Amino acid sequence: MLPTVRSLSLLVVFLLVVSLVFASESDHKYQPDDPVTLWVNKVGPYNNPQETYNYYSLPFCQTGSNAAHKWGGLGEVIGGNELIDSQIEIKFQKNVDKASICELELDAAKVKQFKDAIENTYWFEFFMDDLPLWGFVGDLHPDKNNDNKHVLYTHKNIIVKYNGDQIIHVNLTQDNPKPLEVGKTVDMTYSVRWIQTNVTFARRFDIYLDYPFFEHQIHWFSIFNSFMMVIFLTGLVSMILMRTLRNDYAKYAREDDDLETLERDVSEESGWKLVHGDVFRPPLNLVLLSALVGTGAQLAMLVLLVILLAIIGMLYVGRGAIITTFIVCYALTSFISGYVTGGLYSRSGGKNWIKSMILTASLFPFMCFGIGFILNTIAIFYGSLAAIPFGTIMVVFVIWAFISFPLALLGTVVGRNWSGAPNNPCRVKTIPRPIPEKKWYLRPSVVSLMGGLLPFGSIFIEMYFVFTSFWNYKVYYVYGFMLLVFLILIIVTVCVTIVGTYFLLNAENYHWQWTSFFSAASTAVYVYLYSIYYYYVKTKMSGFFQTSFYFGYTLMFCLGLGILCGAVGYLGSTLFVRRIYRNIKCD
Known part of the structure; x- marks a missing residue:
């Protein structure tokens, strides 16, 4: 009985996921006089994008x-x-000169609510045929000496443009402002005007895209600047590999040296060659490092996949399409995190693979859940639409429990069996080599902090556009730019981490694993510091609700970015370390 129930549950979840991603919208076609629904959505302070209410x-x-x-x-x-x-x-193609919505009787409580809303610049959002309309609740009278300075817009003028049997564009203007007076009755009215247009249905969303902002010259310049940084860093890494290491390889490759020359070469050995017996020693907290690297590898693939889907499918058009795609793709890519974690943990001699698997499957989701739980509690207290209903939370949990977790388990098993055999170029010595004291700038903490500067510099401009689109009502649509910046970030992160690892090994410090991870992950620290600057300088957000959501969401984003960059940096450094020790005589 239990397998049957489990199979049925998996089938239900699979159908749910498929319906979320591939469910077909209606054809958006109307006949004359067909009813057209105007949906009301949310209302809230204009300067606080997340503080929205019914x-x-x-x-x-x-x-x-x-x-x-x-x-x-x-x-x-x-x-x-x-x-x-x-x-x-x-009704489709039917003009309405002026019609009444209702008569609104203003008592003291209603007047107070409207006045508070007007003073906080409340805006509202409607939808018609999946196209948004926006407007403000009211305004303040310019005459400050007027006692009734709060005015409520009572007439909504809806302009709809259509092409054939499809709606192309909707717009909302408001007029007939009425002062808010207790005991008065105001007539809430609307009008509808239909206008024919030649714009095609496929181009109807273009009007919501801010081309001058996102395709500004500075955006192109930032891509070029980051590209030049990539060339510089790859050249630097190539120089290390081709010049510095080539001399060392040549010395080890000499087979006809006499005893005196060999003794002199050995006595002159220094730097990374001296720690060959310790460089592949398993790091501290191997379970945690393996889980972080596996999760970061999954997030890297997830971001790449979502960006490609956004480019191909124009996900920015649909409400919540990006979020749905992110959740579903995260569940489906969980195999990657398990595979990377299982292979890394097994190669490093780890034995408690079940603990590693569970930590990998739950690390990032539970971090997000912890932050989300706090934010959700705040939203519930405020009665905001930002509060996620319990049913939705259960749907997300079911997706994790029946798709993400099993795939992570499968990936861990496959990773242990296919790529878990130890194959280090050098044997690990029994007694750890003492690490000599070095100058302050060669300490792991300094190397870690400095490592994130250049990757942050490569994405700095793009962060401004992403933050502005998310917190200032702009639709982010330039996912081609984001793809280029993401690839540049990966390359810069790998190059910077390799250089940092090389300097660390030259300082005879063989604890490179965590240093390489934190060196790349520190990029997220600089992004978070930039978010603080952006909040106070570039926005007008205020209040505990919006502040907590801003920094909570940003923390969630930066944690994911840090894990992603850290994993990329660690994997790049692993390839580098294995490469340089492969051709030396470790025995």
């Missing part, structure tokens, strides 16, 4: 108590959307 949390009049809700998928709910049918009568 549209009817403000005392707008509802035309009915049985209004339909539209659930657009996992990503839409996590993104804080709740679409409710406004029940405003709109």
Whole structure:
């Protein structure tokens, strides 16, 4: 009975995932006089993008108590959307000069709510045919001596452009402002005007894309600047490999040296060659390092996959499509983290592979869950739409438990059996070699902190565009730029970590594993420091709610970035270390 239930659960989850990613939208085609639904979504302070509430949390009049809700998928709910049918009568190609939505009676409580909303610059969001409309609740009267300086917009003018039987563009303007006075009754009205256009349906989302901002000359210059950094660093690494190491290899390759020359060469040995008996010694906290490297490898593949899907499928068009794709792809790529972790842990002599597997499968999800739990508690306390419903949390948990966790387990088993055999070029000596004192700039902590500067410099400009799109209502669509920057980040991170590892080994310090990881992961530290600057200089966010969400989400992002970069740096350094010790006489 138990296998049957488990199989049924897996089938349900699989169908759910497939429906989230590949579910077909309606054809968006209408006949004349067909009803067109106007969905109300959310309302909140304009300067605080995450502080959003249900549209009817403000005392707008509802035309009915049985209004339909539209659930657009996992990503839409996590993104804080709740679409409710406004029940405003709109028909395709039928103009409405002026019609009443309802009569709103203003009592003291309603006036106070509207005044607070206006003082905090509340905006709202509607959707029609999956196209967004925005507007402000009201405004402040320019005459400061006027007692009734708060005015509420009471008329909504909806302009709809269509091409044939499809809606191409929607726009909302508001007028007829009325002062907020207790005891007054205001008539909330709307009008609809339909205009024909030649714009095709495929291009209807272009109007929401800010081409001058994202395709500015500085964006192209940043790509060129990062590319030049890549050339410099790869040249530096090549010089180390081709010049410095070539001389060392030549000395070890001489077979006809006399005894005097050999003794002189041995006495002159220094740097990385002296630690060949310790360089492959298993690092401290091997379980944690293996889990971090495996998770980072998965995140690197995940980011690459999501960027490619965003380029091919224009995921920015759909509400929450990026979030849904990220969650599903994370679950499906869990095999990678298990494979990398299992192979690394087994090659380093680890025995407790089950502990390693469990830590790998749960490390990043539980870190995100911990941060998300705190933010969700804050959102629930404020009554915000940013609070993720319990049902959605359970869906995410089921995806992790029945897809991600089993794939991580399978990957660990395959990694142990296929790539877990120890194959180090040099044997590890029984007694660890003492590490001599070196200058301050060769200490692992300094090397780790300095290692993140150049990778951060390669993505600095792109971080500005990403932050601006996420926190300032811009649609990020230049995923081609993001792909180039991501590849540059990988190359720069590998090169910088290799150089740092080489300097560390030359200082006769063989604890390179954690240093190489932290050297690359420190990139996230500089991104987080930049986020603090961005918050105080580039935004007008305020309040405990928005501040906690800003720094909470940024922390979640930086943790993922740090693990990703750390894994890339470690794997690059591993290849480098194995390469330089492969051709020397370790015995």
